[in-house]
Amino acid sequence: MKISQMLLASVAVLAIGMPAAAIADTSDKRIALSNNYAGNSWRQAMLTSWELVTGEAVSVGVVAAADAFTTAENQATEQAAQIQNLILQGYDAIVLNAASPTALNGAVREACDAGVIVVSFDGIVTEPCAWRIAVEFREMGRVQVEYLAGRIPEGGNLLEIRGLAGVFVDDEISAGIHQGVAEFSQFQIVGSVHGDWAQDVAQRAVAGVLPSLPQIDAVVTQGGDGYGAAQAIAAAGRDMPIIIMGNRQDEIAWWKEQKDANGYETMSVSIAPGVSTLAFWVAQQILDGEDVPQDLVVPFLTITQDTLEEALETTPEGGVANVEYSLDDAKAVIAAAK
Amino acid sequence: MKTLFSADSLRILVPAFSLAALLAAVFYLQPRTMSYMGLNLMFNLAVPIALATIAQMLIIAVNDLDLSIGAFVSFAACVTATFLESDPLIGLIILAAAVGVYALMGVVIYLRNLPAIVVTLGMSFVWSGLAVLLLPSPGGSAPEWIRAIMTSRPPFVPMAIIASVLIAIVAHLIVMRSSFGVVMRGVGGNSRSVERAGWSVVKVRAMTYALAGTFAVIAGIVLVGLTTAADANIALRYTLLSIAGVILGGGEFVGGRVSPIGAVIGALTLTLAASFLSFLQISPDWQIGVQGAILIIVLAIRLLLNRRERREKRA
Incomplete structure (x- = not known):
C-alpha cells in the first residue's frame, strides 16, 4: 500500500x-x-x-x-x-x-x-x-379491486377502462385487475373499453358502450381516463359509480367538486x-x-379522501400529482x- | 486533367473534410474520445447505419428512393434475434426470402412503372407488421457469433473503424469497379441507352434491389450484435438517416451519381454530429434543429459545387 x-x-x-x-x-x-x-x-x-x-x-x-x-x-x-x-x-x-x-x-x-x-x-x-x-403495474390494478371490496362488500358490476392496446403496461394493469376480480369474486367485469390513457378517448369509448351495459357499480381505470368516464356517465344520466382515479389534475378536481356537492368518495392511484x-x-x-x-x-402514490385537498393544491393544472x-x-x- | 480542387474530387473531399473537422472538434471537447475505447463507443452504432446507407445508396443509384429501409432493417433485426438465433437455417431462409422480395419489388416498380416511394412506403408497413408478429414485445437474443464479432477488440484499430473501412471498400469495389456497378449506374443515368446497348434493365434493377436488401439484412444482423436484442421499432430512424447519409456523402437523387465511400463517411458524420451536439450539452429541443442546419449547410456547399461543375464543363 x-x-x-x-x-x-x-x-x-x-x-x-x-x-x-x-x-x-x-x-x-x-x-x-x-x-x-x-x-x-x-x-x-x-x-x-x-x-x-x-x-x-x-x-x-x-x-x-x-x-x-x-x-x-x-x-x-x-x-x-x-x-x-x-x-x-x-x-x-x-x-x-x-x-x-x-x-x-x-x-x-x-x-x-x-x-x-x-x-x-x-x-x-x-x-x-x-x-x-x-x-408493479399488476399490483396497481389489483389494489383498485381490493379498495372496492372494502367499499362495496356485497360486490357488483365493474366497467374496466384499459389503456393503449398492445402496450405492455396496459396488459399488466389489466392482468392485475383481473387477478383482483378473481380474488374478490363478488365483482364481475361487465364491460371493457380502451381509453388510451386519454380523457377524450375514454369519454367516447365509455359513452359508446354504456347503452349496452347493466347498472355499473364501479369503474376500474389505468389513469388519465377517469374524468372522461365520469363525463360520459353523467351525460347518460346514470347514477355515478365509484370511479377509481389516476392522479391527473382534472380527475382530482372533478373528485373534489363531487365531494363538496354530494360527499362522493373514491381513491386515486398512479406512479x-x-x-x-x-x-x-x-x-x-x-x-x-x-x-x-x-x-x-x-x-405508488395514492390519494385518499383525506389527502384529496392537499393533492389538488399541489398539482398544477393539466399536470399529474x-x-x-x-x-x-x-x-x-x-x-x-x- | 483532374486537379485536387476540381469539382469532381471536391465532391468526395468535402464530406471527408467535414468528418475530419467534426472529429477534431469532438476530440477537443472531450479528449476521452481520443482513445481506442472512445472511438469504438462513438462509432460502433454507425456501422449498421453505414450498411443501411449503402443499401439506400444502391436504390438511389437507379433513381429510386427506399422509404422502407428502417422498417426492413427492424424486421431483419427481429429475425436475427429470434430465428437466426434458435434455428439458424430457418432464419437464413427467411432472410433470403426477404432479399428475394426486395428483388421482386425492383422488378414490379420497373415493369408496372410505379413510383418507388409509394411502393416502398407501402412495404414499410408490411415489414413493420411482420416484425411485430415475430416479436410482439421487445426481446429475443443475439446469436453468439455476431455478438462475438461486434464486441471483438482487434489490436490497434477499434472494430467500428475496421468495419466502416471494410464496408466502404466492398461497396466501392461493387459499385465503382465491377462491370455490374457500371451498368447499374448507367441505368440511373440513362436507362434507355443501357437498354439499347443490350443489357436487360429489369435484370439490373432486380439485382440492385437484391443487393440493397442484402446490405440492409446485414445492417439488421449487425445492429442486433450491438444491442443484444431487438424490438419491432428498433431501426425506424434509419430511413431518414440513410437518405441523409447518401446526400451528405456526395450522392445525387437522380442520374446514378453516387459515392459508396462518401456514403459511409456520411453515415459516420451523422453519428458524430449527434455525439458532438451531446458533448456541447445543447438542449434536446435544439438538437434536431442543429442536425437539420448541418444538413442544409452541406447541401448549400454542394449547390455551389454543382454550379462550379457546370461552369467547368462550359469552359
Missing part, C-alpha cells in the same frame, strides 16, 4: 467514524439522466422533479453534477448512442428511463464494462448488470413522476458503496428490497 493510499484509507475510516459527516463520499461523482421522451405532462413533471431535487443535491455538494439528457426522438438506437456518449463524458452513473427494455442492453453492457453504474426506472432494461426500479428522483438517490447510494439489491420496486423523493425514501425502498 502506498502512502497516499494509506492516507486515503485513514481518511475513509475517519469519515465512517464521524456520524454527522455533512458531505458524502460521492461529492466528486457525476450522475446523468438519460431520458427517451419528454412529450407528455408526466415526463415533463419527471424532468422538473429531477431538476429540483438534483439542483439542491449539487448545490450542497452531495454530487458534483446531475445533468439531464433527453433524446430528440423516442428511438432506442438514438438512446443507445446517447448512453455511449455519456460513458465517454465520464459520468460515474447513468439514471435511465429506457425507450426499450431490451434494445439498449448492448449500450448498458458497455457502460457496466466501463465501470459506470446504470440505474433504470419506469422504462427499465433487462441487462442483468443494471439496477431496476420497476413499477409519481418524481420517481426519477428516487432513481437519483438510489444511484447516489450505489456510488456511496451501499449494497443495493439489483431489483427495487417503486411505491407528484412527490419528490428524499434520500431517506430511497433508503427505505432499498431496505424493503433486502
Whole structure:
C-alpha cells in the first residue's frame, strides 16, 4: 500500500467514524439522466422533479453534477448512442428511463464494462448488470379491486377502462385487475373499453358502450381516463359509480367538486413522476458503496379522501400529482428490497 | 486533367473534410474520445447505419428512393434475434426470402412503372407488421457469433473503424469497379441507352434491389450484435438517416451519381454530429434543429459545387 493510499484509507475510516459527516463520499461523482421522451405532462413533471431535487443535491455538494439528457426522438438506437456518449463524458452513473427494455442492453453492457453504474426506472432494461426500479403495474390494478371490496362488500358490476392496446403496461394493469376480480369474486367485469390513457378517448369509448351495459357499480381505470368516464356517465344520466382515479389534475378536481356537492368518495392511484428522483438517490447510494439489491420496486402514490385537498393544491393544472423523493425514501425502498 | 480542387474530387473531399473537422472538434471537447475505447463507443452504432446507407445508396443509384429501409432493417433485426438465433437455417431462409422480395419489388416498380416511394412506403408497413408478429414485445437474443464479432477488440484499430473501412471498400469495389456497378449506374443515368446497348434493365434493377436488401439484412444482423436484442421499432430512424447519409456523402437523387465511400463517411458524420451536439450539452429541443442546419449547410456547399461543375464543363 502506498502512502497516499494509506492516507486515503485513514481518511475513509475517519469519515465512517464521524456520524454527522455533512458531505458524502460521492461529492466528486457525476450522475446523468438519460431520458427517451419528454412529450407528455408526466415526463415533463419527471424532468422538473429531477431538476429540483438534483439542483439542491449539487448545490450542497452531495454530487458534483446531475445533468439531464433527453433524446430528440423516442428511438432506442438514438438512446443507445446517447448512453455511449455519456460513458465517454465520464459520468460515474447513468439514471435511465429506457425507450426499450431490451434494445439498449448492448449500450448498458458497455457502460457496466466501463465501470459506470446504470440505474433504470419506469422504462427499465433487462441487462442483468443494471439496477431496476420497476413499477408493479399488476399490483396497481389489483389494489383498485381490493379498495372496492372494502367499499362495496356485497360486490357488483365493474366497467374496466384499459389503456393503449398492445402496450405492455396496459396488459399488466389489466392482468392485475383481473387477478383482483378473481380474488374478490363478488365483482364481475361487465364491460371493457380502451381509453388510451386519454380523457377524450375514454369519454367516447365509455359513452359508446354504456347503452349496452347493466347498472355499473364501479369503474376500474389505468389513469388519465377517469374524468372522461365520469363525463360520459353523467351525460347518460346514470347514477355515478365509484370511479377509481389516476392522479391527473382534472380527475382530482372533478373528485373534489363531487365531494363538496354530494360527499362522493373514491381513491386515486398512479406512479409519481418524481420517481426519477428516487432513481437519483438510489444511484447516489450505489456510488456511496451501499449494497443495493439489483431489483427495487417503486411505491405508488395514492390519494385518499383525506389527502384529496392537499393533492389538488399541489398539482398544477393539466399536470399529474407528484412527490419528490428524499434520500431517506430511497433508503427505505432499498431496505424493503433486502 | 483532374486537379485536387476540381469539382469532381471536391465532391468526395468535402464530406471527408467535414468528418475530419467534426472529429477534431469532438476530440477537443472531450479528449476521452481520443482513445481506442472512445472511438469504438462513438462509432460502433454507425456501422449498421453505414450498411443501411449503402443499401439506400444502391436504390438511389437507379433513381429510386427506399422509404422502407428502417422498417426492413427492424424486421431483419427481429429475425436475427429470434430465428437466426434458435434455428439458424430457418432464419437464413427467411432472410433470403426477404432479399428475394426486395428483388421482386425492383422488378414490379420497373415493369408496372410505379413510383418507388409509394411502393416502398407501402412495404414499410408490411415489414413493420411482420416484425411485430415475430416479436410482439421487445426481446429475443443475439446469436453468439455476431455478438462475438461486434464486441471483438482487434489490436490497434477499434472494430467500428475496421468495419466502416471494410464496408466502404466492398461497396466501392461493387459499385465503382465491377462491370455490374457500371451498368447499374448507367441505368440511373440513362436507362434507355443501357437498354439499347443490350443489357436487360429489369435484370439490373432486380439485382440492385437484391443487393440493397442484402446490405440492409446485414445492417439488421449487425445492429442486433450491438444491442443484444431487438424490438419491432428498433431501426425506424434509419430511413431518414440513410437518405441523409447518401446526400451528405456526395450522392445525387437522380442520374446514378453516387459515392459508396462518401456514403459511409456520411453515415459516420451523422453519428458524430449527434455525439458532438451531446458533448456541447445543447438542449434536446435544439438538437434536431442543429442536425437539420448541418444538413442544409452541406447541401448549400454542394449547390455551389454543382454550379462550379457546370461552369467547368462550359469552359
